[in-house]
Amino acid sequence: MVIANRLSQLKIQQVVLTPAVLLLSAMSTLALAEVAKGPKRAAADWGASWEAQYASNIAGETSPGFLSRVGVVRKSGAGFQVLPLEQKDADQHSFMTVPAERDLNLARFANKVVLQNPEDKPKSNPCEVSHQSIAICLGLDALLDVSNPKWKLLKFDKLKKSVELLLEAPGASDEDYFKWIHRQLNYDGVVIDVEGDYLLVLLPPGRAGDEIQALTLKDSADKIFLPTSTVKGTSLLQLIQRSGRFAVFLPVITSAEAAKSFVKGSKLIIEKGK
Amino acid sequence: MKFLYQIFYLLILAFMFCPVGLATSPGLDLTIEMTDFPQQEIIKKKKIRFNKACAKFGTYLSNNRGLWGSGPFKKVTCKTSTSGKGAKTPWLLRVSGDSSEKVFEIFYRSKAGKDSLQARYSLQTEVGPLVLMGKENSQLIAFYLTSSLPFRSVLPPDLKPGSGQAGLKGRSVALKNMNPPSELEVFSIDRVGDLWQADSKGRLTFKEENGKTAEWVLSELKPNSGDGDVLFVAQIENNAETLQAVDRMIRNSSETFFEKFLNFGRSAYVGGRYGVPLKGQGVLKNAPLIGLFGEFRSGFLSGLRLNYDLIPKQQASDVNGSTSFNWSRLQLAYSFSKIFSGKIINSFDVTPRLGVANLNYEFAPSATSDTTAYSFKLNRAPTVGLEVGAEKATNLFRVRAWSFGSFSVGVLPLDKNHTTTSLRVGLDLYREFISFRMMKLAVLGFTAFESTKIEKKLTDEEKESDATLVRQLQLNSSFLGGGLTLTW
Numbered sequence: 001m002v003i004a005n006r007l008s009q010l011k012i013q014q015v016v017l018t019p020a021v022l023l024l025s026a027m028s029t030l031a032l033a034e035v036a037k038g039p040k041r042a043a044a045d046w047g048a049s050w051e052a053q054y055a056s057n058i059a060g061e062t063s064p065g066f067l068s069r070v071g072v073v074r075k076s077g078a079g080f081q082v083l084p085l086e087q088k089d090a091d092q093h094s095f096m097t098v099p100a101e102r103d104l105n106l107a108r109f110a111n112k113v114v115l116q117n118p119e120d121k122p123k124s125n126p127c128e129v130s131h132q133s134i135a136i137c138l139g140l141d142a143l144l145d146v147s148n149p150k151w152k153l154l155k156f157d158k159l160k161k162s163v164e165l166l167l168e169a170p171g172a173s174d175e176d177y178f179k180w181i182h183r184q185l186n187y188d189g190v191v192i193d194v195e196g197d198y199l200l201v202l203l204p205p206g207r208a209g210d211e212i213q214a215l216t217l218k219d220s221a222d223k224i225f226l227p228t229s230t231v232k233g234t235s236l237l238q239l240i241q242r243s244g245r246f247a248v249f250l251p252v253i254t255s256a257e258a259a260k261s262f263v264k265g266s267k268l269i270i271e272k273g274k
Numbered sequence: 275m276k277f278l279y280q281i282f283y284l285l286i287l288a289f290m291f292c293p294v295g296l297a298t299s300p301g302l303d304l305t306i307e308m309t310d311f312p313q314q315e316i317i318k319k320k321k322i323r324f325n326k327a328c329a330k331f332g333t334y335l336s337n338n339r340g341l342w343g344s345g346p347f348k349k350v351t352c353k354t355s356t357s358g359k360g361a362k363t364p365w366l367l368r369v370s371g372d373s374s375e376k377v378f379e380i381f382y383r384s385k386a387g388k389d390s391l392q393a394r395y396s397l398q399t400e401v402g403p404l405v406l407m408g409k410e411n412s413q414l415i416a417f418y419l420t421s422s423l424p425f426r427s428v429l430p431p432d433l434k435p436g437s438g439q440a441g442l443k444g445r446s447v448a449l450k451n452m453n454p455p456s457e458l459e460v461f462s463i464d465r466v467g468d469l470w471q472a473d474s475k476g477r478l479t480f481k482e483e484n485g486k487t488a489e490w491v492l493s494e495l496k497p498n499s500g501d502g503d504v505l506f507v508a509q510i511e512n513n514a515e516t517l518q519a520v521d522r523m524i525r526n527s528s529e530t531f532f533e534k535f536l537n538f539g540r541s542a543y544v545g546g547r548y549g550v551p552l553k554g555q556g557v558l559k560n561a562p563l564i565g566l567f568g569e570f571r572s573g574f575l576s577g578l579r580l581n582y583d584l585i586p587k588q589q590a591s592d593v594n595g596s597t598s599f600n601w602s603r604l605q606l607a608y609s610f611s612k613i614f615s616g617k618i619i620n621s622f623d624v625t626p627r628l629g630v631a632n633l634n635y636e637f638a639p640s641a642t643s644d645t646t647a648y649s650f651k652l653n654r655a656p657t658v659g660l661e662v663g664a665e666k667a668t669n670l671f672r673v674r675a676w677s678f679g680s681f682s683v684g685v686l687p688l689d690k691n692h693t694t695t696s697l698r699v700g701l702d703l704y705r706e707f708i709s710f711r712m713m714k715l716a717v718l719g720f721t722a723f724e725s726t727k728i729e730k731k732l733t734d735e736e737k738e739s740d741a742t743l744v745r746q747l748q749l750n751s752s753f754l755g756g757g758l759t760l761t762w
Contacts, residue, residue: 103474106459109510110424110470114391116379126469136466139473160466 065222065265066190067142067155068202069097071134072177075147079129082138083146085177091206093182095189095245099138107137135160144177151180155224165224186226187217187267189247194262198248199237201268205245212239213271214249216261226267234261237268298465299504300382301364302348302428306332308369308403321354327408328352334416335367337428341417342454342488343444344426346506367419369403371396376403380419382465390468393422397524411527413448418520421513424470425506429460441478441491442507451612452519454488455509456480460495463506475505515620515667526576541571541762547718549755557590557597563722563753571761579607579625595639595647603657605629618666625661627680630654631694633728635747648744650728652692657682659696672704696726704759718757725750 070090073080085098099107113123127137135143135156143162145152153166170180182188188207193200201214215233220226235258237249251258306328332350334340351363366381366389380393395418397406406412420426427442446454458478464471476495480488509516525541549563562585569579587600611623633652639645659680666673678698700722708715728747736743 102459105510106461106472106474106508107470109508109513110463110472114394114422116391116394118394118396133469136469136471139471 066224066267067096069099069140070142070144070181071099071138071140072144072146073131073134074145077124079124080131080134080145082128082134088206089176090178091204091245093178093204093207095202095204096142096181099140103138111137131162132156132160135162144181146177153181153184184225186228186231187220188270189214189268191216191262191264191266191268193264198240198250199262201247201249202245203247203270207270213237214239214268215271216258217267217269218257218261220261220267221263221265223267231269234258236271298385300463300465302346303351303363304332304335304347304349304365304367305351305353305363306367306369307353323404324354325352327404331407331412331416334413335420338430338442338444340420340427341413341444341449342446343442343490344417344420346420346423346425346428369407371403374398374400376401376406378415378419380423384465384468388468392424393419395419395422395521411448411524414520414524414527417449418517418524421509421517421520424472425463425508427507429505429507441481441489443487443489445486446483446488447486449520450523452516453612454480454483454490455512455516457511458490458507459510460492460505460507462503478507512620512667522571542568543571543759543761544568545718545757545759547720547755547757549720549722549753552721552752552754555750557588557599558749558751559590561585561588561599561751563755565757577608579609581605581607581627581629593640594643594645595637598636599634601631601633603629603631605657605659607661619664620667621665623663623665625663627657627659627661627678629657629659629680631657631682646743650692650730650747652694652728655682655692655694657694657696670705674702676700676702691731693729693731694726696724698722698724714761716759716761718759720756721752721754723752
């Protein structure tokens, strides 16, 4: 999507091409596209389109370095039961989206089993037979299995193969699944795009007010969990614009190590501002 | 040439920079093929006839041209193959069967060549497949099939996100007794392995049914949805009820008169109930209500209902004397119903009822009583009544609220001595608990209140008499009970 947009800005249809220079052209086009971005746009102009573009690209995809869409399941018979979740509950503690009852109904409907012989025994819905099938049907990149006393958090790759991230029992203060997840992650938000000095960030919409500051965390881009002992702030960010779970920040105080934190996947914690 | 280079260039770029995922868009080309029927039939009826019937049938499956704007397919091809190997499209509609049954099946064919059944409709009929595909009710069969698919239509491409007016329009004339669903789901969909990954994007809300067309407008759409993406539409809520109603319409319209005659008992509904009085007085204090009921759901009697209710003979006595009472009624009814997809009710019905009632109420005074003896008797008194009901069906239960009023004066003046009027209201709750092949057993809970007034017409002699006469009897009773119903 990003590439297509930038190509259209460059009006490549007016360029005369030959197969011999295709590869070279492709590479140079990308370089030109970077240049063609031109002077910095006002935050108000690109905040909304940035958000929409991200929302469009992220659907069903995996997000390296962080979890973006999570479901909660419990063992039920030979398969699993996907627990109905309310986005507003997740929004208190997490920037992740969750499948609502409506998404579940749609997945079940689209994947219902049609029997060739109507007298055969009805089969269970194939969406709910395994962790992988649940992740595919609901477009999840993470799954919390609460079947056992120790909850299991799984992450899925592009092929929807799962990697077990964590196996830990909920603590006494973990009122709900998202509070538990938040406690494990140990951060509030994640940088999902960078343009010039501006950072597009995902935040828990239920927690972040309109006047907040945030702290980027050192060496956090490729880590899903941040142990408390390793958390170290690198720069203080000032909120520029907010829309739901998306926010645009601008660094106001930076350290020498800050540049490494201005990359996709970097984590941050909310600091109450002003 | 320059244009071709540009296309090639873009393809190379897409290949280089887009991650290769497993998700694939479902494709929208369909092949209709007829198999299993004797080859002679195709030859005899001639290919041209198959192609004509197939083209007509294909129209209702394509480009939102089916009922209520259904029909997702972009291109429909017809093949008279007997092997099924000719089709190269991602979707295949196979028409098969024998002389007594016709089967329509839609398969999704993966790139690896694996077929997965996505929709199926079968019909017990001796009517030929070409006649079925070419007849008016082929619209209903096409609608049944597309409504069973993961998506029944594609949102028109002129969709403007956020406009609030863009939507879907489609013919509804063949869906005579049905109200359009109040909401349709809008989503994008991809095939990932053997599963569909659907991503909800918004919804269409029913706007109006104007003459022969129904219209839905886009009431909600996620930001950035619809910009070049293909968005699909499905009816998720009450889909099973819609399919059931369409199935009944197809079966009724596909039968010849002879078939209708033979098939009157093929599908039916019978049940029995027993109720205890909630608040009865006098002789009705302990009177139970016993009922038998049934409905023909196929053949020429389809829609006809029979009810028989009985209060067995009851006797009570006190210092004034003894009272005896028994009552029964047999009713024949035909229901006219309208199916909704609303949140509060799913259907509304009006049911005229004709019947006969028997009633015997006698009071014999004791020797010490100064009360006059009296009796009220209805012997096969004809009654005419009208019932209205509203029903809500969910996955777990079906609940129906109803009200019935009847009278037996004027219209059928066979019993000239009495006038009876009756008003009943009630609530029925059904819960299916056993399903075996085509048989379904359900438990019924009910409550009903009935008020019956019987007025005696006095003879001239009685009018002139000085004796105390009882002219009118009012019986109020209410019941709570349960029962069983069997559907096949």
